[in-house]
Amino acid sequence: MTSPLLIDTRMHGLAGITGAFVVRGADKTALIETGPRSVVENVFAGLESHGIDRLDWILVTHIHLDHAGAAGTIAQRFPTAKVGVHEVGAPHLVDPSKLWSSAARIYGDAMEQLWGGIDPIPEDKIHVVADGEEIDLGGTSLTAVETPGHAYHHHAYLSSEGDLFAGDALGVRLPEVGLIRPATPPPEFHLAKAIASIERIRDLRPTTLWPTHYGPHSEGTNSMSVDDFCAESIASFNRWADWVREARKETTEVDEAAKLVRAQAMEAFEGEVDETARERMDNTTSYWMNTWGYMRYFDKNEGA
Numbered sequence: 001m002t003s004p005l006l007i008d009t010r011m012h013g014l015a016g017i018t019g020a021f022v023v024r025g026a027d028k029t030a031l032i033e034t035g036p037r038s039v040v041e042n043v044f045a046g047l048e049s050h051g052i053d054r055l056d057w058i059l060v061t062h063i064h065l066d067h068a069g070a071a072g073t074i075a076q077r078f079p080t081a082k083v084g085v086h087e088v089g090a091p092h093l094v095d096p097s098k099l100w101s102s103a104a105r106i107y108g109d110a111m112e113q114l115w116g117g118i119d120p121i122p123e124d125k126i127h128v129v130a131d132g133e134e135i136d137l138g139g140t141s142l143t144a145v146e147t148p149g150h151a152y153h154h155h156a157y158l159s160s161e162g163d164l165f166a167g168d169a170l171g172v173r174l175p176e177v178g179l180i181r182p183a184t185p186p187p188e189f190h191l192a193k194a195i196a197s198i199e200r201i202r203d204l205r206p207t208t209l210w211p212t213h214y215g216p217h218s219e220g221t222n223s224m225s226v227d228d229f230c231a232e233s234i235a236s237f238n239r240w241a242d243w244v245r246e247a248r249k250e251t252t253e254v255d256e257a258a259k260l261v262r263a264q265a266m267e268a269f270e271g272e273v274d275e276t277a278r279e280r281m282d283n284t285t286s287y288w289m290n291t292w293g294y295m296r297y298f299d300k301n302e303g304a
Contacts, residue, residue: 004163004210007046009035011066012114012283017174018066019214021165022052025137030057031081032142032157032165033212036069038116043070044077055081057135059142061167062154063089064185065103065115066284067212072096072119082127084135084144088153090128093121106185106289129155147201149194150183156197162207163216164226169197170233172213172284173224177277179269180229180236183213183285184293191241191297195234202230213284239268244294258291 004021011018020043021032029052035043047055055078060068063085071093075083085093092099096118104111129135131146135157145156147169157165171182182194201209208218209229217224224232243264247257265271265287270278 004159004165004216005046005050006210006215007043007050009039010042011035011039013039014280014283016176016214017280017284019210019212020046021210021215022047022050023137023140023142023159023163024052025140027138028056028136029054030059030135030137030142031055031074032059033061033067033167034058034070034074035067036065036115037073037118038069038114040070040073040116043074054078056137057082057084057142059084059129059135059157060089060093061156061165061169061212062086062151063092063099064151064168065099065118067167068093069115069118072121075121075125076119081125083121083125084127084129086153086155087128087130090126094123094126096120131155145200145204147197149190149192149197150185151188152190154197156201158204158206162205164201164204164206164209166201166209166211166215168212169194169201170209170211170229171236172281173211173217173229174214174277174280174284177273177281179273180233181281181285182233182237182240182290184237184240184290184297185285186289186293186296189293189297190301191237191294192301194237198230198233198237202227240265240290241294244291244298247291248295248298252295254288254292254295257295258288261291262287 007020135142142157147156150168168183173180243261247260
C-alpha cells in the first residue's frame with residue numbers, strides 16, 4: 001500500500017480544516033470522507049491531481065454534512081463505487097430529506113451556502129458497514145471500528161498498516177492551533193460513549209491518527225503521539241463537561257451558557273490562541289454547538 005493521501009476539501013473556503021483521505025491497495029481504491037457538496041469540485045481536483053480515475057469505495061465515518069454531504073455527488077462521478085456507511089446512517093443517504101431538514105434547524109438560511117445541497121444515493125449502491133467488518137483493497141484492508149459518542153452512527157476506519165481515520169471521534173485538532181476541541185453536536189452527543197470510543201481507539205494501538213479536522217498525527221508528526229492525542233482528547237471532553245455543568249447552574253439558555261463556556265475556555269487555553277485560528281476551529285465546531293450538545297446530554301442523563 002502507498003501512504004494515505006490527504007485531500008483538502010477547503011470547506012467554507014478555508015484551507016486545512018476538513019480532509020478527505022485516499023487509501024490505495026493493489027486492487028482497489030477507497031475514499032474516506034467526502035466533505036460537503038458545496039466544495040466537491042475540490043475533492044475531484046484532488047483526486048485528479050493524484051492520478052485517481054477510479055474509486056471502488058466511498059466510505060463515510062458518519063453522515064453529517066461536512067463528512068458525507070458530497071457522497072452522492074461523488075458516487076455519480078464514480079458509478080462502480082460502493083458507498084459504505086453505518087446502518088443507522090444508510091437510510092438518510094438514500095433519502096436525505098430528514099438529514100437536510102434536521103441540519104436546517106441549526107443553520108437556517110445559510111444551508112445552501114454552507115453545504116450546497118445533498119444528492120440521494122440509490123439503495124443498491126449503499127453498503128451497510130458493520131463493526132469489525134474488513135474491507136479488502138488488495139494487500140491492505142480497512143476495518144470499521146464502531147465509535148459512538150459524537151453520533152450514534154459513527155465508525156472510524158483502521159488500515160492494516162495502522163492508520164486510523166477517526167472522523168470526529170477524537171474531536172478537532174488543527175495543526176497550527178495545538179489544542180483539541182471536542183465536537184459535541186446535539187442531539188446525539190453522548191459523553192460516556194465518546195470517552196469509551198477514544199479509549200477503544202487508543203487500545204487498538206494505531207501508528208497514525210487521521211482526524212477529519214485535520215490529520216495526520218503520529219510520533220514526530222504535528223508534535224503529538226497517538227497516546228498523547230487520545231489522553232488530551234479525553235481530558236478535553238471532560239474539561240468541557242465541567243465548564244457546561246458550571247454554566248447550567250447559572251442558566252438553561254444555550255446562548256447564555258455558551259458565553260460562559262467561552263469565557264472558561266479563553267481563560268484556560270484558548271485565550272492564548274490566535275483569533276484567526278479560533279475562527280477556523282469555529283468552522284468545524286463552535287462554543288455554541290458544543291455547549292448545546294452537552295446541555296442536551298446532561299438534560300437526558302443527569303437531570304436539571
